[in-house]
Amino acid sequence: MRHDFLDRYSRLASPVHALPAWLKALATLTLVMAMAVARPSWWPALVVATALLVAGAWLSRIPAGFLLRRLLLLEPVVVVVATLALWQPDGGMRFALLVARSTLSLAALILFTNTTPFGEVLELLRRCRVPSLLVTVLALMYRYVFVLVDEAARLQRARASRAFSRSAARSWRSVASGAGQLFVRSSERAERVFTAMCARGWRP
Amino acid sequence: MHVPDGFLSLQTAVGAAAISAVVVGECVRRLHRTLEPRQVPLMGLAATFVFAAQMLNFPVAGGTSGHLLGATLAAVLLGPAAAVLVMIAVLVVQCLVFADGGLLALGANALNMAVIGSLAGGGIYRLVRRLGVGLRGTVTAAAFAAWCSVLLAATACAVELALSDTAPARLVLPAMIGVHAVIGLGEAVITALVLVSIAAIRPELVGGGEPTTHRRTSLVPGGLLLALALAALGAPFASSLPDGLEWVATRFGFEHRAVATAGAPLPDYAVPGIGSPLLATALAGVAGTLLMLGVSYLLGRLLVPSGRRQRSET
Numbered sequence: 391m392r393h394d395f396l397d398r399y400s401r402l403a404s405p406v407h408a409l410p411a412w413l414k415a416l417a418t419l420t421l422v423m424a425m426a427v428a429r430p431s432w433w434p435a436l437v438v439a440t441a442l443l444v445a446g447a448w449l450s451r452i453p454a455g456f457l458l459r460r461l462l463l464l465e466p467v468v469v470v471v472a473t474l475a476l477w478q479p480d481g482g483m484r485f486a487l488l489v490a491r492s493t494l495s496l497a498a499l500i501l502f503t504n505t506t507p508f509g510e511v512l513e514l515l516r517r518c519r520v521p522s523l524l525v526t527v528l529a530l531m532y533r534y535v536f537v538l539v540d541e542a543a544r545l546q547r548a549r550a551s552r553a554f555s556r557s558a559a560r561s562w563r564s565v566a567s568g569a570g571q572l573f574v575r576s577s578e579r580a581e582r583v584f585t586a587m588c589a590r591g592w593r594p
Numbered sequence: 595m596h597v598p599d600g601f602l603s604l605q606t607a608v609g610a611a612a613i614s615a616v617v618v619g620e621c622v623r624r625l626h627r628t629l630e631p632r633q634v635p636l637m638g639l640a641a642t643f644v645f646a647a648q649m650l651n652f653p654v655a656g657g658t659s660g661h662l663l664g665a666t667l668a669a670v671l672l673g674p675a676a677a678v679l680v681m682i683a684v685l686v687v688q689c690l691v692f693a694d695g696g697l698l699a700l701g702a703n704a705l706n707m708a709v710i711g712s713l714a715g716g717g718i719y720r721l722v723r724r725l726g727v728g729l730r731g732t733v734t735a736a737a738f739a740a741w742c743s744v745l746l747a748a749t750a751c752a753v754e755l756a757l758s759d760t761a762p763a764r765l766v767l768p769a770m771i772g773v774h775a776v777i778g779l780g781e782a783v784i785t786a787l788v789l790v791s792i793a794a795i796r797p798e799l800v801g802g803g804e805p806t807t808h809r810r811t812s813l814v815p816g817g818l819l820l821a822l823a824l825a826a827l828g829a830p831f832a833s834s835l836p837d838g839l840e841w842v843a844t845r846f847g848f849e850h851r852a853v854a855t856a857g858a859p860l861p862d863y864a865v866p867g868i869g870s871p872l873l874a875t876a877l878a879g880v881a882g883t884l885l886m887l888g889v890s891y892l893l894g895r896l897l898v899p900s901g902r903r904q905r906s907e908t
Contacts, residue, residue: 474761492600499693521622527683530638538646570791576643580636
């Protein structure tokens with residue numbers, strides 16, 4: 391199976407990819423925090439942020455279509471949450487501001503995640519004193535997410551090919567038993583992983 | 595329920611992140627004392643499992659579909675402290691790999707879905723677990739806890755949005771609670787179904803290493819106690835909390851307060867014919883909760899035939 395749902399472009403060679411992870415994380419966080427406090431009168435800041443992000447995206451050599459598609463995929467959530475603001479006085483303005491702030495933050499996060507390999511993110515978290523247990527769990531997750539998503543896809547394909555049913559109740563049962571099967575398989579895999587880790591000298 | 599960036603004020607986001615960080619620190623401390631080394635990879639794989647399980651779609655009417663959130667399932671299978679860490683790992687990967695859920699909002703999302711979701715799910719599960727026996731008791735308790743956990747997480751999310759002045763509390767609180775009372779029902783059914791199917795393959799995995807000695811407590815006093823506790827909780831939740839939020843809003847000088855309260859398009863929850871709105875809201879909350887407890891009980895009866903009981907491990 392192909393696994394480019396994760397990390398597809400995070401290892402390109404570009405000036406943005408070459409920047410140290412902490413710098414990119416700091417820049418992203420600064421932009422997101424600036425957006426959190428932005429007011430309508432700050433529209434020049436929004437324009438500057440947009441320009442910076444477009445420049446970053448262009449320099450990163452990631453296909454623009456890919457980045458835009460990711461943005462569009464997550465944009466509905468933004469719009470739905472933002473409609474809540476329409477009930478406030480001055481709703482139209484608030485709605486526009488929320489969508490702008492949120493979209494720019496989202497774009498910054500998408501650029502960060504697609505220019506920084508997750509291994510570097512983990513190293514950064516470790517240096518930021520995130521508990522080692524959590525970092526270990528994250529590292530294991532990153533290692534096995536491909537395996538489990540594959541396993542889940544296999545289970546769903548097998549179910550679809552032998553138990554086609556339009557009855558919702560029956561399909562809930564069979565999807566749930568797939569999930570149950572997946573948990574049992576993951577816990578059995580965890581046993582094997584533990585043995586293998588110990589054999590390689592791992593200490594908790 | 596993943597809040598994107600831009601909707602939470604800086605204070606709310608930082609405050610929520612601080613609470614999450616403290617709870618995670620405490621969970622890690624506890625796990626370091628109790629966790630066996632072989633459970634470390636299990637936590638990693640369990641986090642991956644929750645992530646993958648969230649991708650499985652359950653068809654709902656009209657071509658839409660829902661999916662598992664998993665906090666209660668993780669709490670039942672691994673215990674609440676490990677579940678908090680597992681859910682946080684899932685949220686971190688969703689945020690830092692898929693940009694699903696904001697970066698600044700990560701602390702708030704962690705507070706809602708990982709901390710409140712797992713601790714409330716795990717806590718309520720343990721509380722209700724005593725009412726039943728064997729697998730049927732487990733399934734009943736897990737279904738009820740799953741519903742509560744989704745509802746409480748949604749409430750926390752609504753409170754954060756209201757505190758950030760993104761939406762008026764009188765609108766966002768009933769809206770989020772109403773929608774998630776239905777979503778929680780789906781979560782309850784999925785959690786119950788998954789637990790039953792795990793128990794069918796590896797019964798010892800269900801129960802998270804808890805002692806399997808079951809005292810059969812009478813259902814009536816236990817249920818009454820629970821209803822009373824929830825009545826006490828329900829009143830401030832549904833009724834006085836918006837006022838509290840407005841108080842906070844005035845204190846911190848947020849504008850537009852008066853208009854927002856006057857023009858709220860949704861009427862408050864209320865039981866007709868009862869004078870005090872506080873009492874009425876509390877009663878509505880208790881009625882809904884008791885109804886869900888009944889639904890969970892039926893679910894347990896439906897899914898676990900009476901002959902099949904959880905084998906107690908020696």
